[in-house]
Every structure is written in structure tokens, then in C-alpha cells.
Amino acid sequence: MTEQQQVNENTKNEALQPYRKDADEKLTSNQGVKINDTDNTLKVGTRGPSLKEDFHFQEKLTHFDRERIPERVVHARGSGAHGYFQPYESMAEFTKAKFLQDPAIKTPVFVRFSTVGGSRGSADTVRDVRGFSVKFYTEDGNYDLVGNNIPVFFIQDAIKFPDIVHAIKPEPDHEMPQASTAHPSFWDFISLIPESTHMIMWILSDRTLPRNFRMMQGFGVHTFRWVNAQGKSRFVKYHWKPLLGVHSNVFDEAQKLAGKDPDFHRRDLWDSIDMGDYPEYELGVQIIEEADEHKFDFDILDATKIIPEELVPVRPVGKMVLNRNPDNFFAETEQVAFQPSNVVPGIDFSDDPLLQGRLFSYHDTQLHRLGSPNFAHLPINRPVCPFHNNQQDGRMQMEIKTSRVNYSPNSLGENRPEVSTAAEGGYVHYPERVEGHKVRDRSPSFKEHFSQATLFWNSLSPVEKEHLIEAAHFELGKVGDQGVRERMVDRFNHVDHELAKRVAQGIGVAAPSAVTVKNHGQSSEALSQNNTTKTAKGRKVAILAADGVDAAQIMAIKQALKDVGAMAEVVSKFKGKIKSADGQEIEVDKTFLTSASPMFDAIYVPGGAKSLEALKMNGEAVHFINEAFKHCKPIAATGEGVDLLKAAELPGVKLSDSSLKDDQGVVTALSADANEIAKSFINAIAQHRHWNRAHKDQVPA
Numbered sequence: 044m045t046e047q048q049q050v051n052e053n054t055k056n057e058a059l060q061p062y063r064k065d066a067d068e069k070l071t072s073n074q075g076v077k078i079n080d081t082d083n084t085l086k087v088g089t090r091g092p093s094l095k096e097d098f099h100f101q102e103k104l105t106h107f108d109r110e111r112i113p114e115r116v117v118h119a120r121g122s123g124a125h126g127y128f129q130p131y132e133s134m135a136e137f138t139k140a141k142f143l144q145d146p147a148i149k150t151p152v153f154v155r156f157s158t159v160g161g162s163r164g165s166a167d168t169v170r171d172v173r174g175f176s177v178k179f180y181t182e183d184g185n186y187d188l189v190g191n192n193i194p195v196f197f198i199q200d201a202i203k204f205p206d207i208v209h210a211i212k213p214e215p216d217h218e219m220p221q222a223s224t225a226h227p228s229f230w231d232f233i234s235l236i237p238e239s240t241h242m243i244m245w246i247l248s249d250r251t252l253p254r255n256f257r258m259m260q261g262f263g264v265h266t267f268r269w270v271n272a273q274g275k276s277r278f279v280k281y282h283w284k285p286l287l288g289v290h291s292n293v294f295d296e297a298q299k300l301a302g303k304d305p306d307f308h309r310r311d312l313w314d315s316i317d318m319g320d321y322p323e324y325e326l327g328v329q330i331i332e333e334a335d336e337h338k339f340d341f342d343i344l345d346a347t348k349i350i351p352e353e354l355v356p357v358r359p360v361g362k363m364v365l366n367r368n369p370d371n372f373f374a375e376t377e378q379v380a381f382q383p384s385n386v387v388p389g390i391d392f393s394d395d396p397l398l399q400g401r402l403f404s405y406h407d408t409q410l411h412r413l414g415s416p417n418f419a420h421l422p423i424n425r426p427v428c429p430f431h432n433n434q435q436d437g438r439m440q441m442e443i444k445t446s447r448v449n450y451s452p453n454s455l456g457e458n459r460p461e462v463s464t465a466a467e468g469g470y471v472h473y474p475e476r477v478e479g480h481k482v483r484d485r486s487p488s489f490k491e492h493f494s495q496a497t498l499f500w501n502s503l504s505p506v507e508k509e510h511l512i513e514a515a516h517f518e519l520g521k522v523g524d525q526g527v528r529e530r531m532v533d534r535f536n537h538v539d540h541e542l543a544k545r546v547a548q549g550i551g552v553a554a555p556s557a558v559t560v561k562n563h564g565q566s567s568e569a570l571s572q573n574n575t576t577k578t579a580k581g582r583k584v585a586i587l588a589a590d591g592v593d594a595a596q597i598m599a600i601k602q603a604l605k606d607v608g609a610m611a612e613v614v615s616k617f618k619g620k621i622k623s624a625d626g627q628e629i630e631v632d633k634t635f636l637t638s639a640s641p642m643f644d645a646i647y648v649p650g651g652a653k654s655l656e657a658l659k660m661n662g663e664a665v666h667f668i669n670e671a672f673k674h675c676k677p678i679a680a681t682g683e684g685v686d687l688l689k690a691a692e693l694p695g696v697k698l699s700d701s702s703l704k705d706d707q708g709v710v711t712a713l714s715a716d717a718n719e720i721a722k723s724f725i726n727a728i729a730q731h732r733h734w735n736r737a738h739k740d741q742v743p744a
């Protein structure tokens with residue numbers, strides 16, 4: 044890209060093209076020598092010994108022995124996608140960042156979603172924070188917004204990061220548990236660090252069980268600065284809002300998915316992009332005037348605090364669409380190097396001590412992980428705009444600098460590359476005025492740790508509160524030390540007395556006596572299940588069928604789902620085809636062996652007497668219905684399909700013989716016309732889950 048060219052959504056894709064290597068027709072060594080046999084080592088006689096001069100064997104095996112690089116020390120498990128960001132309008136009033144000036148410009152991005160604690164091969168659906176990293180390839184250089192799906196963090200000062208990560212990760216003596224905080228060291232640390240209280244409420248909430256990456260929020264967490272062309276600075280906090288709404292798994296489902304399909308989130312992201320069902324997120328910012336920095340009852344530099352949207356609304360800024368899967372996982376998703384220190388003119392840092400530490404750590408870790416100071420030369424990390432400097436040599440140097448001048452100032456190279464004035468786009472740090480004595484201390488404004496945890500608790504729906512209490516029972520139920528459990532009950536008691544009593548009851552701790560907790564009202568930040576976007580778009584429905592199924596009912600429901608952007612898969616006993624009652628062949632997408640109800644958002648059982656005879660005799664099919672009911676998912680059945688629901692004996696559900704019944708998200712009709720239930724079923728799917736199923740816990744699934 045020359046200096047003048049503007050970026051467009053294809054700029055990065057085009058820049059990557061020269062590096063893409065398809066499988067050429069001839070196998071060669073890395074030196075280009077054609078190989079005539081890659082199945083036998085060079086030997087003396089056919090029985091050996093093998094010969095050292097076999098350079099093909101040596102190159103092939105020595106490369107293989109060095110394929111693994113260090114995984115990320117945190118966020119090792121991740122999945123990436125390409126896309127673009129497009130602003131709704133110019134944000135020139137607030138920032139001079141080029142990618143936020145022109146609503147016609149689509150800036151290429153690369154996004155990586157990740158878990159935090161698990162190793163590179165760990166399961167996707169574990170209870171954990173999710174990383175939400177976005178690299179904007181802007182015409183002014185790369186901008187990295189390296190956030191999470193939770194708006195706050197465990198700690199306030201970066202120096203504690205190694206400690207919190209050591210506490211999260213498997214314990215040092217036996218390297219267990221993998222990808223879980225349900226163990227003594229984590230809760231011991233947390234019980235001694237009051238500043239983690241707010242984050243812990245989010246950790247125990249449904250937010251750490253995202254249904255998929257397409258239905259989870261993102262947050263920059265820290266307060267950053269936006270600086271406009273006149274040099275005026277304001278504070279900002281970033282929000283990513285998924286257009287499909289925010290949805291979570293229930294814990295039982297998340298645990299089962301971790302076994303049935305450990306790649307569940309990665310697969311969902313890959314498949315949805317493959318099918319053209321592109322994930323979309325709206326970027327929003329909370330903008331705080333500098334004069335208002337100290338007007339809150341918390342410090343905006345404290346990463347354990349949100350700025351409630353009631354105090355500072357989120358202003359929509361633009362939309363990000365993820366529309367291309369990587370060509371090669373290692374080259375792109377594994378080698379991508381995000382750094383919060385990658386900023387462009389118009390974006391600057393606040394003095395948040397957690398952010399300040401991150402500004403060192405990411406560059407440092409990339410040097411270790413990618414093994415060279417030239418990691419920015421890797422295709423996925425290269426900016427799309429020109430870059431020149433006098434940094435030279437170093438491992439894997441990819442640039443062939445032709446100038447004999449590698450210093451500044453110089454006269455022999457016409458003083459090139461020269462610096463740029465602010466007006467020419469040179470990055471000038473915001474001239475914040477700072478003063479003070481060198482101290483190791485925490486600001487008094489960082490000292491309050493419970494009010495926003497209470498705010499979060501109050502914001503949860505009754506169902507979400509139950510889920511949080513169950514999560515605490517699970518997590519602390521795995522902690523043998525009574526002292527740790529007692530300290531955590533005392534901690535919860537400073538959030539909400541009812542919460543503390545309920546948690547204590549489930550973990551063998553005496554009920555605490557009440558302490559005064561100020562009521563802090565509600566915050567929409569918690570975005571509880573009952574006020575998220577209601578849409579069936581992007582959902583996946585299982586259609587349970589066997590030979591003799593009513594094909595017309597399957598087609599009707601498939602079409603109705605397709606019309607709203609949802610999709611369906613036929614699940615039967617065996618892969619291959621089943622024959623409908625009227626002799627049509629129907630493709631089986633999944634079997635009861637290769638799938639499970641947690642992989643789907645809703646279940647439909649079409650009619651067909653013979654099909655139902657088979658399904659009712661198949662415990663897997665009955666289990667599918669029971670498990671989906673227990674997870675509060677929408678279930679529909681037409682004609683004889685209702686008999687499978689009767690066989691499942693769903694507690695509290697009256698399967699009437701009337702034409703149409705919608706009972707707690709169970710939609711049935713005896714008529715064979717599936718169109719009759721299509722609308723009600725799609726409405727039930729749009730609700731995501733039907734939490735009012737009073738008897739769901741009686742279901743043995």
C-alpha cells in the first residue's frame with residue numbers, strides 16, 4: 044500500500060496473498076530440489092542401516108522436531124477470524140484516529156477469541172473469561188484493542204498478574220485441574236484479595252459460559268484516551284455488543300459440550316463464517332470529559348470498576364463484521380501478536396496501573412513466544428501501511444534494506460527515514476501533566492471493593508442468581524480448606540447477605556450474620572437474559588427422525604427456520620439416508636452418537652408413525668428430549684412426534700390434544716401441518732431459553 048492509498052476491507056487479504064502457498068504439483072525440499080521418494084529413508088540395502096547423507100530425511104525430521112512454539116502463557120486456547128470495521132459516522136470531534144473518520148471506509152481487522160486459563164488444546168466451553176482481541180490494520184498502522192468478554196478484572200495493579208495467573212492455572216505439584224478455577228489455590232488467592240470481589244461475581248455468572256463467540260460481549264476494560272486533531276483529550280471505555288444478543292450455556296451443558304465437542308466455540312465460529320452467517324458486533328464507547336474524571340464514587344483508573352451506563356451512556360460508534368476464516372491456523376491465529384501498546388494517533392493510554400503493566404508485558408511475551416524481534420514481519424502481524432526504521436538484523440529478518448544508512452540523523456541518506464510532525468501523522472503522546480513522589484502504594488480511590496459487586500448482583504434476573512449460587516457451590520465445593528470457604532462466605536456477605544447464606548448452605552459453612560450492605564440499585568451492565576436481543580437468527584435446530592418420517596413436516600420447518608436465518612440438522616440413529624413415509628430419501632446430518640442435545644439450540648420432532656415407533660424405542664432420542672428440556676431449550680413436535688415427548692414424560696408439561704399448545708417453550712400440534720407451529724416455534728427459539736420450567740430439575744438427564 045503506498046503512503047496515499049486508503050484501506051478497504053480487502054487491503055489485508057490482498058497483502059496476505061503473496062504469502063499464501065497452495066499445494067504445488069511437485070514436492071520439493073525447502074531448497075527447491077524436487078524429491079523423488081518421501082516414503083523410504085536412504086539405506087544400505089533394503090534392510091539398512093540408514094545413511095546420514097539423506098538430506099531430505101534430515102530436513103523433514105529436523106523441521107518436524109521444531110514445529111511447536113511456546114503457547115501463550117495465558118489465553119493459549121483461541122480461535123481467529125478476519126473481517127472489517129466500519130464507523131457509523133465520523134468521530135473527528137473526539138479522535139483523529141483515521142479508521143474512525145469516514146463512514147465509507149471499511150478497515151480490515153483480525154479478531155482472536157480465547158479462554159484464559161486452559162492450555163492450547165483445552166476445551167472451549169469451560170467456565171472462564173473469554174479474550175476478545177481485535178487488530179485493526181489501519182492506514183496509520185496497527186491498532187490493537189485487546190479486551191475480554193467481562194468489563195472488569197480481578198486485580199488493579201499489573202504486578203499482581205503473575206500471582207493471579209499462578210492461582211488460576213493448574214496447581215504446581217500435580218498440574219490439575221486443567222482449564223478450571225474450581226481448585227484450592229485460586230480461591231485461596233481470591234479470598235485474600237478483596238479487590239477481586241466484583242470480578243468474581245462475573246466469573247460465577249453465566250457470562251463465563253458463553254453459548255458461542257457470536258453471542259458474547261467484549262470490553263476494553265481500561266479507561267483509554269481519545270485525542271482529537273485539536274489535541275483535546277477525553278477518556279473512553281470500549282464496548283462490543285453482539286447483534287445476535289448475549290446468550291450463555293447452562294453449566295451442565297457446558298460441561299457436557301467440553302466432552303462431546305471440545306472445539307464447540309471454534310467450530311461454531313468457523314461454520315457460521317463458512318455458511319455466510321457472519322458474526323457482527325457493534326462498537327460503542329462511553330466518553331468522559333477530563334473535567335469529569337473525579338466526579339464518580341469510584342476511580343476511572345481502577346480496572347475492577349465499570350462506569351454504569353446510567354451515568355455515562357454507551358455511544359454506538361460502528362460495526363465489525365467477521366467474514367473470512369483464516370487459511371492456516373498456525374500462520375495466522377497462533378502467530379498473531381496483539382499488544383495494547385499498539386495504538387495509532389488519536390488513541391492514547393490512561394494511567395490505569397493494570398494497563399500500564401500490560402504495555403510492557405505483551406511485547407515482552409511476543410519476543411519470547413515468537414522467538415525474534417522481527418515478529419512484526421510475519422504476514423499476519425504486518426501493517427497494511429508502509430513501515431520503515433533503522434532496526435536491523437535479528438533472527439528471521441525478512442526485510443532487505445537497501446539503504447547503506449541505518450542511523451539517524453544522517454546526511455548520506457538525505458536523513459531518511461525521517462520523523463513525522465503531528466500534522467504529518469506522527470504519533471505524539473498526549474502531554475498529560477503528571478507529578479508526585481516515587482511510592483509503592485495503592486490510591487485511596489481504589490480502596491472500595493464491594494459496591495459494584497452488589498450492583499452486579501442486584502442486576503441479575505432470579506434465574507441468573509440461582510446459576511451464580513450453583514456455580515459458587517461447584518467452585519468452592521472443590522476447595523477442601525474450610526478456612527478458604529469461610530473467608531469466601533464472609534466476602535459474599537459484604538456483597539449481599541442472602542447470597543452469602545445461600546452459598547454457605549451449599550459448601551458446609553455456617554450461615555453468616557448480616558452486615559450492612561448499601562443498596563446500589565441496578566446496572567444494565569449485567570444485561571440479564573431477559574433483556575437481550577430476541578432473535579432466532581444464527582440458531583441451530585435438531586430434527587429427530589427415523590425411517591417413515593413425514594418429509595413434508597421436515598421441509599416445512601426447515602424452510603421456516605431458513606427464512607429467519609436459523610438452520611436445522613437431521614439427527615437419526617445412523618449416518619447416511621433415511622426414507623420418509625412417502626419414499627423420499629432424507630440426508631442424515633448427525634447421529635445420536637456424533638451429536639448431543641447441548642450442540643443444538645432447539646429440538647423438533649416431526650410426525651410419521653413408523654419413525655416415532657423407532658424413536659420411542661431409542662433411549663438416546665428420549666434422552667435428547669429430556670436433556671434439552673432440562674436445559675430450558677425450546678422443543679416442538681407435530682403429529683405423532685408428540686408421542687416422543689410423551690415418552691420423555693416432561694414434568695409439568697400438559698401435552699394437550701388440541702391443535703396448538705405452547706407450554707413453557709414446548710410447542711406441539713397434533714395436526715400434520717408443521718406450518719401451524721412454525722411461528723410459535725420460532726418465537727420460542729427467539730427467547731433463547733425458557734427459564735420458567737419449574738420442574739426441570741426433576742428430569743434425569
Ligand code: HDD
Nearest residue numbers: 115117118155174175190191201204264400401404405408
Ligand atoms: Fe492479558 C494475552 C486480555 C490483563 C499479559 N490478554 C491476553 C489476551 C487477551 C488478554 C485477550 C490474548 C491475546 C491473543 O489473543 O493473543 N489481559 C487481557 C485483559 C486484561 C489482561 C482484558 C485486563 C484488563 N494481561 C493482563 C495483564 C497482563 C497481561 C495485567 C500483564 C501485566 N496477556 C498478557 C500476556 C499475554 C496476554 C502474558 C499472553 C499472550 C500474549 O500476551 O500475547 O502478555
